[in-house]
Amino acid sequence: AVHHALIEAGVRMDTGIVVETGAAWSTHQFACLVGYGAHAVHPYMALETVKQWWNLETTQKKMDAGRLPKISVEQAQANFKSSIEGGLLKILSKIGISLLSSYHGAQIFEVIGLQKSVIDVAFKGTTSRIGGMTLSEIAMETAAMIPNESTEKLINYGFYKPVARQEYHANSGELAKMLHKAIGLDKTAVGDKREEKNAQNPGKNAANYDIFKKSLNEAPLANIRDLVDFSSDRKPISIDEVEPIEKIMKRFCTGAMSLGALSREAHETLAIAMNRIGGKSNSGEGGEDVVRSKTLDNVDKNGHSSTFPHLHGLKNGDTSNSFVHQIASGRFGVTPEYLVTAKQLEIKMAQGAKPGEGGQLPGPKVSEYIAGLRASKQGVTLISPPPHHDIYSIEDLAQLIHDLHAVNEKAGVSVKLVSSIGIGTVACGVSKAGADVIQISGGDGGTGASPLSSIKHCGGPWELGLTEAHSALTINGLRERVTLRVDGGIRHGRDVVMAALMGGEEFGFGTIAMIAEGCIMARVCHLNTCPVGVTSQKEELRKKFPGTPEHVVDYFQFVAMEIRELLAHLGYKNFEDIIGRTDLLAEDKINNNRILKSKAVDVMPFFESVPNTEHDRDWLYAEGGVRKDSIVHINQASSDLDRKISSDPDVKKVIEAGEGSVSKTFIIKNTDRSVGAMLSGDIARAHGNKGFKGDIDITFEGSAGQAFGAWNLASNLKVIGEANDYVGKGIHSGSIIITPPPEHKFTSSEASIVGNACLYGATGGDFHANGRAGERFCVRNSGAFAVVEGTGDHALEYMTGGVAVILGSTGRNIGAGMTGGIGYFYDPDNMIDGNLNKEIVSKQSVSSGSTAEVQLRKIIERHVELTSSSRGREILADWDVALTKFVQIYPPSESKSIVVADTGVTVDNDDLNPKFRVSSGSFDGDECFLTYGEGGDWNLATDVQTQHCAD
Numbered sequence: 001a002v003h004h005a006l007i008e009a010g011v012r013m014d015t016g017i018v019v020e021t022g023a024a025w026s027t028h029q030f031a032c033l034v035g036y037g038a039h040a041v042h043p044y045m046a047l048e049t050v051k052q053w054w055n056l057e058t059t060q061k062k063m064d065a066g067r068l069p070k071i072s073v074e075q076a077q078a079n080f081k082s083s084i085e086g087g088l089l090k091i092l093s094k095i096g097i098s099l100l101s102s103y104h105g106a107q108i109f110e111v112i113g114l115q116k117s118v119i120d121v122a123f124k125g126t127t128s129r130i131g132g133m134t135l136s137e138i139a140m141e142t143a144a145m146i147p148n149e150s151t152e153k154l155i156n157y158g159f160y161k162p163v164a165r166q167e168y169h170a171n172s173g174e175l176a177k178m179l180h181k182a183i184g185l186d187k188t189a190v191g192d193k194r195e196e197k198n199a200q201n202p203g204k205n206a207a208n209y210d211i212f213k214k215s216l217n218e219a220p221l222a223n224i225r226d227l228v229d230f231s232s233d234r235k236p237i238s239i240d241e242v243e244p245i246e247k248i249m250k251r252f253c254t255g256a257m258s259l260g261a262l263s264r265e266a267h268e269t270l271a272i273a274m275n276r277i278g279g280k281s282n283s284g285e286g287g288e289d290v291v292r293s294k295t296l297d298n299v300d301k302n303g304h305s306s307t308f309p310h311l312h313g314l315k316n317g318d319t320s321n322s323f324v325h326q327i328a329s330g331r332f333g334v335t336p337e338y339l340v341t342a343k344q345l346e347i348k349m350a351q352g353a354k355p356g357e358g359g360q361l362p363g364p365k366v367s368e369y370i371a372g373l374r375a376s377k378q379g380v381t382l383i384s385p386p387p388h389h390d391i392y393s394i395e396d397l398a399q400l401i402h403d404l405h406a407v408n409e410k411a412g413v414s415v416k417l418v419s420s421i422g423i424g425t426v427a428c429g430v431s432k433a434g435a436d437v438i439q440i441s442g443g444d445g446g447t448g449a450s451p452l453s454s455i456k457h458c459g460g461p462w463e464l465g466l467t468e469a470h471s472a473l474t475i476n477g478l479r480e481r482v483t484l485r486v487d488g489g490i491r492h493g494r495d496v497v498m499a500a501l502m503g504g505e506e507f508g509f510g511t512i513a514m515i516a517e518g519c520i521m522a523r524v525c526h527l528n529t530c531p532v533g534v535t536s537q538k539e540e541l542r543k544k545f546p547g548t549p550e551h552v553v554d555y556f557q558f559v560a561m562e563i564r565e566l567l568a569h570l571g572y573k574n575f576e577d578i579i580g581r582t583d584l585l586a587e588d589k590i591n592n593n594r595i596l597k598s599k600a601v602d603v604m605p606f607f608e609s610v611p612n613t614e615h616d617r618d619w620l621y622a623e624g625g626v627r628k629d630s631i632v633h634i635n636q637a638s639s640d641l642d643r644k645i646s647s648d649p650d651v652k653k654v655i656e657a658g659e660g661s662v663s664k665t666f667i668i669k670n671t672d673r674s675v676g677a678m679l680s681g682d683i684a685r686a687h688g689n690k691g692f693k694g695d696i697d698i699t700f701e702g703s704a705g706q707a708f709g710a711w712n713l714a715s716n717l718k719v720i721g722e723a724n725d726y727v728g729k730g731i732h733s734g735s736i737i738i739t740p741p742p743e744h745k746f747t748s749s750e751a752s753i754v755g756n757a758c759l760y761g762a763t764g765g766d767f768h769a770n771g772r773a774g775e776r777f778c779v780r781n782s783g784a785f786a787v788v789e790g791t792g793d794h795a796l797e798y799m800t801g802g803v804a805v806i807l808g809s810t811g812r813n814i815g816a817g818m819t820g821g822i823g824y825f826y827d828p829d830n831m832i833d834g835n836l837n838k839e840i841v842s843k844q845s846v847s848s849g850s851t852a853e854v855q856l857r858k859i860i861e862r863h864v865e866l867t868s869s870s871r872g873r874e875i876l877a878d879w880d881v882a883l884t885k886f887v888q889i890y891p892p893s894e895s896k897s898i899v900v901a902d903t904g905v906t907v908d909n910d911d912l913n914p915k916f917r918v919s920s921g922s923f924d925g926d927e928c929f930l931t932y933g934e935g936g937d938w939n940l941a942t943d944v945q946t947q948h949c950a951d
Contacts, residue, residue, distance in 0.1 A: 003037025003105060004124045020044060027087030028457040034088070036123065037105045043084075049154070050080050087453050094357055094458075096388055110421045110460060114138075115600055127421050129464060130224065131602045140596070160452055161523055168220040170444075170489060173522075176515045178215060182208035183554040187518055187532055187546045194312065195302075209558040213492050221594060223489065224463040225498045227603050231586035234571025242567045243574050245560035249277040251575070252556055255487055255510030256326050256348065256416070258284030260361050260370040260382075261525070262514070265310055265545040266534045268292065268320040269517050272311075273552035275319050280506070283322035285348060285359050285384065287333015287373040290688060292320040293341045303548070313548025324414065327404065329358050329391075330384030330798070331761025331780050332374040335732050336407065336684035336713040344437065345404045346414040347397070349387050351441075355418040355459050358384025360450065364528040367537040375763050375782035376800040377820045377893040385798045385817065389779055390726070390760045394426075398433035399673065403710045403729060405434065405635050406642055406677035407684075412436035412632040414485065418458075419443065419465025424472025431478040434633045439508070440466045442488025450526075462488045463502060463603075467610055470503025470580055474611045479619035483628050493562025497570075502607070503580045505620075505628075509556075516555035517547030576620055582610040638671060638705070642678040645698065654694040655682055661695035668700040670724060673707055675700070680713040680732075689713065689732060696734075701741075709736040712765055725755035725774070731765035731784055733920065738769040739867045749789040749808055749871035756792070759784050762802065764920045770867035775811065778804045781821060785920045787863040789871050796823050796889070802920070805859050807871050815841040815889050822899060823889040824856050826875065832887045844900075846886040851902040851916060853883060858918040 006012040019038045022045030024030055033041050053059055054073040062068040071079070088100065097103050111123055113132035121135065133141075147155060158166035162173075180187065184204045189197035221227070254274055259267040261284065271292070274281035291307065296318045299305045303313045308320065325342035327334050339345060351359060361370075363381040371378040391397050397415065404413050414437030415430045417423055427438050443459030466486045473479040486499045487508025496507050515521070519534045530536040533545035563575070572578050587604050613619070622628045645651060645666065654660045668675060676698075683692050696715040700708075704723035711730045718737040728736045740748050753771025760776070762784035775792035778784070782801040790808030797813070800820035807826045815823065816837040824846070825832050836843060846852045857879065864872035875882040890900045898916055 001122050001124075016040070018042065022046075025049070026456075027084055027091060027453045030084055031088055031091050031103075032109070034100065034104055035107055035109060039104070046080065047077050050077050090357075090453070093386065094355070112460065113597065113601065129421075129606050131600055133597055134600060137596055137600075159456070168222060170216075170219065170222055170491070171511050171515070171521055173520055175212070175215065176520050178208070178212040179512075179515050179555065180518075181205070182212050182558065183516060183551050185516075185518060185546060185551045187520060190544045190546050204554040204558075206558070206561075209562075213494075213562060216492050217494065221591060221598055224461045224603055225495065227588055227591055227598060227601060228498070228585045228607070229588040229591075230497075230501075230566070230570060230584060232570040232572075232584055236569050237571050237573065239564055239568040241573050242564045245557055245564060246278065248560040248563050248575055249279055249556055251506045252277065252279040252559070253324070253485060253487070253506055253508045254279070254281045254513045255508050256282040256284040256324070256346065257510065257514070258286035258326075258332075258359065258361070259288065259373065260286045260365055260537070261359075261535060263530075263533050263536055263542045263545060264369070265542055266514065266517055266519075266547070268308060268311060269545075269547050269549055270513055270552060271320040271322050272314070272318045273517075273549040273556070274323065275321070276315075276549060276553055277556055279556070280323040280344065282324040282346065282508075283326050283342075285326050285328030285330055285332050286361070286370070287335070287338055288322060288325065288341075289373065290337055290341070292322070295319045310542065311548075313550050315549075318549070326416075327400070328384055329387045329389055329780075330382065331730060331763075331782075332376070332382065332384070334730055334761055335689050335763055336680045336711045336730075337689040339404065339407050339411075339711060340681050340684045342408065342411050344412045344414055345408065346416055346437075346439070347400055347404070347435075348416045349391065349397070350416060350418040350459075355420070357450075357454055358386055360384070362526050362528065365537050370537060374800075380800075380819050380893050382800075382819070383798070383817060385780060389776060389797065390729075390757050394429040394433060397430065399706050399726065401434045401633075402635055402638065403674045403677055403707050403726075405633060406639055406674040407681040407711045409634060409678075409681075410632065412629070414439055416441060417465075417469075419460040419462045419488070421460070421464075421468075423465045424468040427469040427482075428472050428476050428478055431473060431481045434635075435482060436628075436632050437483045437485055437506070438469065439485040439487065440469055440504075441508075442486075444489035459488070462486050462499070464606070466499065466504055467502045467582065467607060471610045474580070474613065474619065480622055480628070493559050493566055496559065496563055497566045497578065498585075500575065500579050501581050501584055503582075503610075505576075505579055513552060513555070516552045518545060518551075577617075579620065580610075580613045582607045583612055583614060635674075638673040639678065641666065641668060641672040642675050645675070646678045646682055651679070651696060652682075654696060655686055655692070657694065658687055658691065659693045661697070663697040663699075665699045665701065668702040668704050668708075668719065668721070670703045670705045673705040674710045675704060675708050676712050676715065676717055677707070677710040679715055680711045683713045683715070712736060722771075723754045725757055726760060727754045727758040727769075728762055728765065728767050728784070728786075729757070729760050731759065731762045731767065733764045735766040735768070735866075737767075737866050738771070740770060748869070754788070758788075759786055762786075764802075766920050768863050768866045770869045772808060777806075778802070783920060785859065785918070787859060789869065796821070799823075803855070803859065803917070805856065805863070807860070807863075807869075807875065810835055813837050815891075818889075818891050820891060820893050822852075822894060822897075824852075824859075825887045825889065826882070826885060827887050828885045832889075836889065841889045841891050842895075843887050843889045846883055846888050847903045848880070848883060850899075852888055852899045855899050855916055855918055856883075856886060856888075862918065 006015050016039040017037055018040045019033050020042040024043045025046040051073055054076045063070045092103055107126055109126055111126050111128040114128055115131050115134045118135055119128050156163050162169045184201050186197050186201050254270050271281040296305050297316050299314045299316045305314050324344045324346050326346045326348055328348035361382040363379050368378050401413050413435050415435045416439040418441050430438055440462055442462030483505045484503050485506040486504040490507055490509055491512045514534055518532045520532055522531055525535040528536050533542040585607050592598050622631055650662045654662045692714045698717050700719045702721045704719050706724045707726040707729050708723045709717050709728045712734050713732050715734045720741055723738050738753050748771045751771050754769050754773050756774035757776045758773050759778045759781050762781045764783040767786040769788045772790035773788040775794055777791040777795045779797045781799045784802045787805045791810045793811030794813045795810055796804055796815045796818055798817040802821045805824045812835045814836045818841050860872050863869055894900050
């Protein structure tokens with residue numbers, strides 16, 4: 001209010017605003033104050049609370065015992081201040097703002113639940129779409145929260161974890177017990193007692209599901225959908241006339257919960273259950289074991305299979321392959337085989353619970369198995385980059401959609417968005433970009449491994465986002481192009497029908513699906529201590545997993561039966577007839593008046609603004625009247641060269657045989673996009689990631705378009721010319737070489753030859769460019785060996801493996817978030833220190849006689865051989881001097897690796913005869929190693945070195 005009053009008076013630029021308040025203690029509260037105009041905040045109550053905590057006898061005892069750091073009260077308060085400032089920076093980064101001054105007064109918020117009169121006074125210009133509380137009601141609530149004089153300690157209102165008689169949590173231990181009773185799940189039926197306990201179990205019970213359903217319908221108000229009810233234009237019909245549950249369940253999906261966040265048992269059980277009902281399971285971001293693509297045919301009479309000995313209740317014909325394979329910003333586990341074994345590929349633009357952030361997996365949950373799937377280090381925390389690291393605009397998203405359509409033409413592509421104001425405009429762009437499915441995620445759920453400051457005040461209710469997206473797509477004539485999927489706190493049939501009326505065609509179930517397989521809502525997902533093995537990677541806890549696919553199937557059948565009952569009540573035979581029918585919604589006056597907060601909330605004007613589609617139902621089908629989920633978008637002329645390569649008889653012959661060799665040359669132009677992706681898809685479908693033993697060499701002359709060599713698998717691709725952004729995106733094996741044409745007149749080491757975000761998400765392979773790369777080089781590289789002759793900003797961000805050698809100058813922020821892999825930088829001007837992000841990585845010189853020297857020199861020699869690099873020749877010609885100008889960077893996880901730890905040759909030390917790599921792979925697909933010679937001789941021993949080894 002003061003901020004806008006000063007603006008209107010024309011003196012805002014002459015005045016600073018300092019807020020002194022006892023009501024600010026979390027990062028969001030500080031962000032609101034700054035975002036609405038505060039230059040500084042004095043949180044006196046928070047600082048006083050820290051002081052009182054420090055003075056507690058228990059705190060001092062913990063410090064004395066070493067259980068807490070020994071700090072002064074001033075340091076404790078400084079730590080609080082530092083954490084708040086760090087949280088503010090995190091909020092800025094999620095939105096894409098670099099400076100606090102840019103965030104100051106920017107009002108980048110949407111208000112939910114405040115009356116227009118409040119907005120006009122205190123939050124002028126902020127969107128508030130459904131009305132809500134007045135100033136007097138806010139004052140009453142604030143007064144009610146003030147502790148009385150007899151209160152000895154601050155009240156825990158249960159905002160994050162349930163507390164008796166405080167904040168309501170929809171997912172709770174009590175809810176889990178009710179659902180387990182309904183589906184006949186006994187969490188004690190594990191180990192040796194499993195068979196005995198299950199024999200005594202009465203099984204699923206519809207009456208108990210009714211109790212579960214009633215508890216949700218009568219629960220405290222928590223969602224916008226709780227304020228609306230059904231108002232049909234038809235009379236009820238017999239339930240016998242309604243379509244069967246089998247047809248309804250095909251619209252069900254599970255949330256994108258990764259293997260790693262969930263245990264193998266939980267993840268695979270959900271996939272098997274969804275495949276049984278014809279629904280869609282989602283892999284989440286983390287890859288998937290290739291064995292899961294097999295169909296089981298070895299299940300015994302007790303429901304056990306040697307393929308999955310840790311699972312129970314299996315049937316022959318089961319498969320645990322997830323229908324949807326997710327491609328997130330971290331690219332964990334995204335390999336060519338992972339892409340071609342999917343029926344749908346989902347681009348995770350945002351996470352429902354924390355939009356703007358990448359996924360996160362705590363180190364203790366990164367077991368050897370999980371690390372193997374994700375090409376990362378065991379025990380090292382994994383954090384995905386925010387989505388803007390490779391998707392700056394709708395055009396970049398369109399390119400990724402194009403890449404995925406290229407590598408797997410039979411799979412549809414879905415894009416996951418988060419509900420927020422303006423999502424309708426974004427949805428229209430995503431539709432035009434070639435997506436087949438748009439998922440609208442609400443702000444609920446997805447919080448198993450999220451920091452506390454990330455799970456509140458982020459995504460909005462899906463009711464608003466779904467309705468806005470449906471409206472915008474309908475108004476712009478794009479609705480028939482895409483299927484709308486929605487998730488976020490959907491728990492029972494009423495939620496599904498509500499979502500359908502608002503435009504949803506498919507429906508995601510997240511936490512509730514975990515509950516259906518045994519989750520008891522212990523809320524220790526991030527600690528790796530789940531007592532029932534649903535979210536733990538510990539072997540002893542995984543053995544306590546009680547669920548079977550049948551439990552999950554029973555839950556979804558109950559939901560589908562409830563939906564049939566609601567359809568019969570509404571008078572509709574087919575589920576699709578109610579999709580998008582917001583005219584069948586009405587205000588629930590009883591619920592609206594249940595509490596003071598909701599009395600002034602008015603959601604109906606928002607829903608009444610949706611285009612009426614009662615009589616126009618053509619958008620439910622794609623062009624030609626076919627079902628939207630039966631077709632996928634196909635790349636047009638931009639993939640013609642890719643098709644030409646894949647259909648070449650000589651290339652096809654080698655792929656079919658899985659051996660032999662072929663060499664081809666093609667002219668390439670900058671409109672040829674994702675070239676090589678189709679070839680990789682063909683190889684992966686025929687031989688998986690590792691089975692191909694052939695040799696495919698293809699040379700291109702010209703200027704390659706976006707994403708040249710995307711997902712490259714076992715092929716050797718060379719461009720004589722230049723290439724655009726995203727070269728080698730997701731490369732898994734083989735090589736990509738970029739060189740200027742022989743007649744070039746420029747100094748190649750000073751000119752850019754490839755664009756931005758090259759090798760993003762690489763999992764292997766070799767890359768050599770005789771020239772400079774743009775920004776964000778080798779982001780999320782987990783296995784590729786790469787050499788370029790200079791980069792822009794943000795090189796090697798979030799890298800978890802592989803080796804990058806930079807033979808020229810770089811930009812700033814090198815190695816941010818890097819948790820694995822090695823970087824070598826040629827730094828004759830001593831610029832690396834100012835450009836290095838030292839939050840995680842360390843640097844050291846490359847010593848003469850060290851293992852690192854051998855590795856570095858052999859890589860550069862290979863680079864010269866493959867690209868005829870002048871810069872490489874200059875360095876090798878004066879190697880002793882050049883070596884002193886190289887800097888090696890590495891994260892803590894690599895500190896014991898031989899190329900970091902060894903600083904010189906010691907003949908008597910057996911540890912100094914290790915294997916170390918100079919290339920991602922040898923000619924036969926095995927890992928390529930160079931070994932020290934005998935007696936300390938740095939020449940390679942002839943009995944272990946072959947002519948193919950470095951190739």
